[in-house]
Structures are given as C-alpha cells and as structure tokens.
Amino acid sequence: MRASPGLRLREAVQSEQPLQLPGVINAYSAMLAASAGFRALYVSGAGVANASFGLPDLGITTLNDVVEDVSRITSAVDLPVLVDADTGFGSAFQIARTIKQLTRAGAAGVHIEDQVAAKRCGHRPNKAIVSQDEMVDRIKAAVDAREDEHFVIMARTDAIAVEGLDAAIERARACVEAGADMIFPEAVDRLEVYRTFAEAVKVPVLANLTEFGKTPLFTLEELRTAGVGLALYPLSAFRAMSAAALQVFRTIRQDGTQQQVVDRMQTRAELYEFLNYLDYEQRLDRLFGTERSEPNNG
Numbered sequence: 669m670r671a672s673p674g675l676r677l678r679e680a681v682q683s684e685q686p687l688q689l690p691g692v693i694n695a696y697s698a699m700l701a702a703s704a705g706f707r708a709l710y711v712s713g714a715g716v717a718n719a720s721f722g723l724p725d726l727g728i729t730t731l732n733d734v735v736e737d738v739s740r741i742t743s744a745v746d747l748p749v750l751v752d753a754d755t756g757f758g759s760a761f762q763i764a765r766t767i768k769q770l771t772r773a774g775a776a777g778v779h780i781e782d783q784v785a786a787k788r789c790g791h792r793p794n795k796a797i798v799s800q801d802e803m804v805d806r807i808k809a810a811v812d813a814r815e816d817e818h819f820v821i822m823a824r825t826d827a828i829a830v831e832g833l834d835a836a837i838e839r840a841r842a843c844v845e846a847g848a849d850m851i852f853p854e855a856v857d858r859l860e861v862y863r864t865f866a867e868a869v870k871v872p873v874l875a876n877l878t879e880f881g882k883t884p885l886f887t888l889e890e891l892r893t894a895g896v897g898l899a900l901y902p903l904s905a906f907r908a909m910s911a912a913a914l915q916v917f918r919t920i921r922q923d924g925t926q927q928q929v930v931d932r933m934q935t936r937a938e939l940y941e942f943l944n945y946l947d948y949e950q951r952l953d954r955l956f957g958t959e960r961s962e963p964n965n966g
C-alpha cells in the first residue's frame with residue numbers, strides 16, 4: 669500500500685532540512701510548484717480567503733471553503749500538502765470534523781493556532797489568543813480525531829506578540845505534551861528564537877517567511893543553522909502572480925493591446941506542457957478517431 673500523505677510529509681521533513689513549503693492557491697499553481705522540485709506544498713488560510721474569495725484573512729472563510737481548495741490541489745498533484753486550519757473552525761467536535769474532512773480531502777497535516785476565533789493575520793497588531801488550556805484542548809481534540817497516526821498535527825502559537833517569548837515556549841511545550849507533532853511559532857523577528865524553540869520542544873519547528881511581515885526573509889542556510897525544520901513561503905507566488913496580473917490588466921486597459929506585456933506571459937505551449945494537453949488530445953484521437961472533431965472545427 670502507498671504511504672499516506674502524512675507519512676510522506678514526515679519523510680520529507682526528515683530528508684530535507686529545512687523542508688521548503690511553498691503556498692499554492694489553486695491546482696495549477698500547485699502543478700507549477702511541483703515542477704520546480706518542491707517535496708511538499710502548503711495551502712494558506714490567507715490564500716483561500718484572499719485568492720478564492722477576495723476576502724481578508726480574518727476568520728471569515730469556513731472549513732468547507734478550505735476543503736474545496738485542498739481537494740482540487742490534492743487531485744492535481746502528488747505531493748503531501750500541509751493545510752492552514754486557522755483556529756480549527758470551532759470547538760472540540762468541530763475540530764475533529766476539521767481533521768476528518770481535511771484527511772479525506774487528501775491533506776497530509778494541518779496547523780491549528782491559539783488565536784481567538786475572530787483571528788487576524790499573525791503579523792498584524794492587536795491579536796488576541798485563547799488560554800493555554802483552551803489551546804491544549806484544541807490540540808488534544810485534533811490528535812484524538814486523526815485516523816492515520818502519521819497525519820501531522822502542528823500547533824501554531826501567536827503568543828510571542830501577545831504574551832512574550834517565555835509564555836509562547838511554555839505553550840509550545842504544552843502542545844507537544846498534548847500530542848502536537850510540530851511547532852509553528854508565529855511572527856518571529858530574530859533567528860535565535862527558532863533555536864530556542866527547537867531546543868525547548870524537540871520536534872520540528874516551522875519558520876514562516878511571509879513577506880512584508882515581522883520575520884526577516886532568512887535564507888535556507890540561516891534557518892538550517894538555527895535548527896529550523898520547515899521553511900514556509902505561504903503567499904510568495906500569490907503576491908507575484910497578483911502583481912503580474914494587475915500589470916497586464918492595466919496595460920490592456922490603457923494601451924488597448926497586450927503587445928507590451930505578451931513576453932511576460934506563459935505561452936500556450938508551456939501551459940499545455942504542464943497540463944499534458946497533448947496526451948489528452950492523443951487519447952481522444954485514439955478513442956474516437958480524428959474525423960469526429962472535423963464538423964465543429966474544435
């Protein structure tokens with residue numbers, strides 16, 4: 669039997685240190701990331717909210733919204749996917765449902781954070797967090813609900829910005845005791861902090877390298893020296909795609925032609941290569957013959 673997505677994510681963390689996790693916002697961008705050689709992918713909560721719904725990352729989207737995006741991505745690529753499950757989408761039984769639904773959608777693991785349900789981006793001011801006990805209960809509920817023991821439960825703590833480093837480490841330790849497999853300390857501003865977490869929790873620690881936030885854009889080598897287990901780039905491609913798309917829209921609108929920007933576009937040939945378009949076409953020809961496509965001219 670094929671190894672489960674959770675097991676493959678764990679193996680990837682073991683074999684690549686740190687494991688690079690690029691965020692992907694849809695099936696096609698997941699295929700592009702896979703072609704660049706990544707061993708695992710990430711579905712960002714902000715990505716689901718911003719890209720799929722045009723909403724801010726403020727706890728507005730639901731479990732179903734995330735499940736839908738994850739299913740599309742896991743159907744398109746054969747890589748383990750870590751999913752941002754925000755605060756878990758509710759209390760204990762709802763968290764159990766989150767784990768089951770995301771497992772069924774093909775996820776390899778999730779991270780659940782200790783912000784209150786009315787959450788914010790981790791790099792914004794005025795975050796509020798639940799008590800350590802409540803966070804530990806979230807993790808217990810998630811661990812208890814998993815059907816595949818390898819499915820990864822990662823605990824994210826937003827406590828550094830709210831209660832300080834010591835409290836955040838204490839929370840991370842309590843989460844690991846409750847069964848969390850990995851730790852995501854949010855909004856870290858110094859490299860040494862990762863080392864402190866890694867030594868305190870003794871499980872893989874994730875560094876969130878989201879741009880324009882509180883964390884410097886550390887290199888892989890720097891993260892390696894700090895003992896980081898996973899390096900996350902949650903929205904990098906989304907930000908770049910958005911800037912590129914905006915430029916194209918503005919140019920077409922202003923110039924009345926796309927001539928100035930066509931050289932920035934992925935060509936039809938490149939697109940078809942990623943999609944395996946020609947294989948599909950040949951399969952159609954084999955199944956139905958070529959003459960059938962004549963009358964309607966494609």
Ligand SMILES: C[C@](O)(C(=O)O)[C@H](CC(=O)O)C(=O)O
Nearest residue numbers: 712713714789790791878902
């Ligand atoms: C990692 C994150 O949770 C996400 O949803 O991708 C965000 C990223 C961001 O807003 O830049 C976060 O850090 O809160």
Ligand SMILES: [Mg+2]
Nearest residue numbers: 712713714752
């Ligand atoms: Mg998020």
